[in-house]
Amino acid sequence: MKRSVTLGLAAVLASSGMTLLGAPSASAASCTVAAAGDIAGSDDYRAGAAATADLILGEDPEMVLALGDLAYDKGTVSEFKNYYHPTWGQFQSKTEAVPGNHEARSGDAGITSELGASAVENRGVDVCGWRVILVNQYNDIDEAAAFITADAKAHSDVPTAVVWHQPRFSSGSEHGSTASTQPMWAAATAAGARIVLGGHDHDYERFAPMNASGEASASGTREFVSGLGGHHLRDFGTEQPNSEVQYTGRPGALFLSLHGDGSYSWSEKTVDGTVRDSGSQSAPSLPAPDSRTARPEAKDLLAEIAAQSAKAPGGSADKTRQIARLHALATTP
Template sequence: MATAAVATTTAAVVALLTAAPSASAATSTFTPVADTYVQDTTPTTNYGTSSLFTVDNSPVRQSFLKFTVSGLTAPVSSAKLRIRVTSTGNSASGGTWKSMSDTTWSETAVNWNNKPVIDGGTLASLGSVANDQWVEVDVTSVVTGNGTFGFGGSSTNADGAYYDSRESGADAPQLVITTGTAPTPTPTPSTSTSTPPTADPVLVGAGDIADCGTGGDEATANLLDGISGTVMAIGDTAYPNGAASDYTNCYNPTWGRHKARTKPATGNHEYNTSGATGYFNYFGASAGDPTKGYYSFDLGNWHVVALNSNCSVVSCAAGSAQEQWLRNDLAASTKPCTVAYWHHPRYTSGSSHGSTTTVQPLYQALYDNNAEVIVTGHNHDYERFAPMNATGGVDNTRGIRQFVAGMGGTGLNGFGTIQPGSEVRDGTTWGVLKLTLHSNSYDWQFVPQSGKTFTDSGTNSCH
């Protein structure tokens, strides 16, 4: 891939995308300075000279494109990324495309093991794409002037989509930029497959994650690659002891690539290292005060609370510093909806660990303040409960829906005695729980590892 970026200003290119612009508008088209893809089953292979790039989930493939924009002398009014489906590239899903902050990667050196992180906002989630079709993604929010810009594609669909790379000549990807007065777009049907992403924030994650003895954390990290939003790492993040070496060797190569957007909670394995210093040193300020391990933040219309359920280390009792902080924090919140997460579940049917009564005061404080959702881990499975009060009763009026989401990557467990209120269970599938936080409701979705079929989804209104 040795060709340089090429800028042209021609009416012919504009005609592919829009009606004729006004006289004050100018359009420039750039081709990539780099494009390639990586594949999880060939982790050291570089595909920089390939005539195509692809997004897929079986095997997992991600694609990267980089453009250098220069010579613009007027403000950008429109920027479109155009990519062409190959002659055999039709797919039910054209992939999710995002911006990327890292533009230092080399297409002749990048592989699965050293790939850059697709860390920007979602630009489009493409539906079905057909052979020999140009598809278009609006990137105006990212391309604001001269500079170098990166884009990454991924997919949770096992039906891969294939696109022509810059080696294909006339079918190479294009970045089409209009400056000055923006034309009114009139795209043809073949260039309108992108759908606008939801503006609602997403909270996604799991607990019981990185274990060098399993491949589950890599499987779930791959899922996160294709899901935008804030990542909740809900305790027991690095086995066996939460030591610095466990984070370096086990967590960092997988979920570590999402560290910048992760808001963690501590589990019991972190405290196998005195003071959970491995955990607090790794996550830094994102983990809160190391003497507390609890904190809160806001996402859209939601207040989010991460708590410390290691109650023998940081008390959870009524009247304790943590419980009083929680009540004051909830009382001060101006958001209409609330979600909390911590490691040890108040309710669980898991065979390894029973329900944790010591967290009941935290649950009660959330119940008293009309919280909607609690997400936990500890048992290595997935379980969804009906809305419950703090004392074991189903309460469809004010109850909190609790999830056990301990399927982040370590060895999976089964179930023992099924507890009252348990609605859905699975102990055979690694995955992540995705919460889409609407203005006065939420959607939940269990996203399974590649090749598995178990899922669970639904929606609830806020109290």
């Protein structure tokens, strides 16, 4: 039994760039994702959507997350063809989108014509060592919430971000918080999602990590509202609890640098090149292994794992995630 546990732990350690035999560590797995919604309309797509597209092009992200309301006013096939495609259409091969309320006005005809049927489906995609779960709130919110729960559970060994259009919390003057999305927010926080992304209010806002009730929590989920994609920017109204940063006035996009250990950093940039907000979040802490529940043949390995984890290079992107998996292997009866 000890040999099989040792081999299993060694295999997982090797996959994370660590080894019981002192093999070299793998390089960190991380990349950048761009995110914005509320993008292109007939009266401002040249100054708005075209400018944010140039900004994103210069950053060359691994993935572009289009956060809904991509073409105004009704998300028709012609509106996508005339306003969205000439600007953000260049990112089609690496775009993942969710529909907004304006796409829903045309029965999603435009968004599916431009980005395919999957753009309106609940689905999960992998990027930067993370699982990004995208849901369509306009089909069925409870169904979307159930999908978040199921997909996050099926990928519980990687960090999670969740995307839908109308933010649960928002200080925007036009729409503000959307109480009807609470089932999705509750599902995301229960699943341990690190980030939730939305648009809808045409502004940028960052919230502190929060729990399912919207209370500040160091271990909670951080919400970003990224609605400066280019169309009709709007102001703020009543500031909501736990709102940390608000910005409006110029089109822009949010850039997230995601790391496989669950840490991330963010930068909200406007089309004039100004960074309006930036910061970082460390990887989630893990509970210490409980030797009382560990299989006897694994206790010595747990001690060695802990020692090697402490010595592992800081750039080992999978370190925290893999140690959690190793702990589970060692403590499962």
